Amino acid sequence: MARDYYDVLGVPRTASAEEIQQAFRKLARQHHPDINKDPGAEERFKEINDAYSVLSDPKTRQRYDRFGENFRQIPEDYDERVAAGAGARGGWSAGVGGAGGGGGRGVRFRTADGADFDGSGVDFEDLFGGIFGRGGGAGGSWGPVPGADQEAEIQLSVEEAYRGGKRGITLGGPTGQRTYDVTIPRGVVDGQRIRLAGEGGRGSPDAPPGDLYLRVRIKPDGRFRLEGRDIHVVLPVTPWEAALGATVPVSTPGGTAKVTVPAGSSSGRRLRLRGEGMPNPRGEDGNLYAEVRIMVPPEPTARERELFEELAAASAFDPRRPR
Incomplete structure (x- = not known):
């Protein structure tokens, strides 16, 4: 039996919408698979998302309170x-x-x-x-009775969600497995539902069937971290690129883009590529944020070591000195 959604979020059944939202944000930060490396974090994160998607909608919450x-x-x-x-x-x-x-x-x-x-x-x-x-x-x-709507999950990679397109999925049910050809909307986000009209529960004779809703779950990705429609990536740069400035390639779900690293950039600096995040068919596209991370040669050559030693001798820069 599925856990009670109120128990999942750790709130009483009398909780206000604001209390539910606060509980969700706290738990989502705690259990996000990109942050929490516990093997069960991903399933826990899905459970938290499910609970919030139901309890944050007043109409859906009312039905859940009534029917379980x-x-x-x-x-x-x-x-x-x-x-x-x-x-x-x-x-x-x-x-x-x-x-x-x-x-x-x-x-x-x-x-x-x-x-x-x-x-x-x-x-x-x-x-x-x-x-x-x-x-x-x-x-x-009783007369014609339409079939009930049904819901299932579909897991997508970040690239699949970004690009959209056709995909075949197979779902199991009481009458066996069925395969569906699904059109993934470009820019679909985690928790969004895709409607397959007429693919839900069967109705009585002469009554239409219900609809099947596929709730999107975007799989964790070591390269891309999603926040709504914004995408966050790590941008590795060399010490000289960070110090002198450079135009370098950055990976996005849609391919490779170019980003300008300003001279004097330190690790942790965020560079924004406007509109390079998740597409939004009904509004403004998300942004892509590239976080600078300075990398050094793991095994410098003799010449590289010599140049680094010359720089160390010539430079008066001290990153630990208060400024």
């Missing part, structure tokens, strides 16, 4: 269907309790005359099978 971990399998028009079913069954009504319920736990039923009873032990699939397209109500059909 299986809220995505409950049709959006659940209440309307139950109301229609109540008429067919002589005035029964039902309310589903909060997260973590299974079977009939957390459910109470009310008859037309106002009497109610606990639904513990009630077989939902038997009772509501017709609502979800597997049977009929008393004295006839």
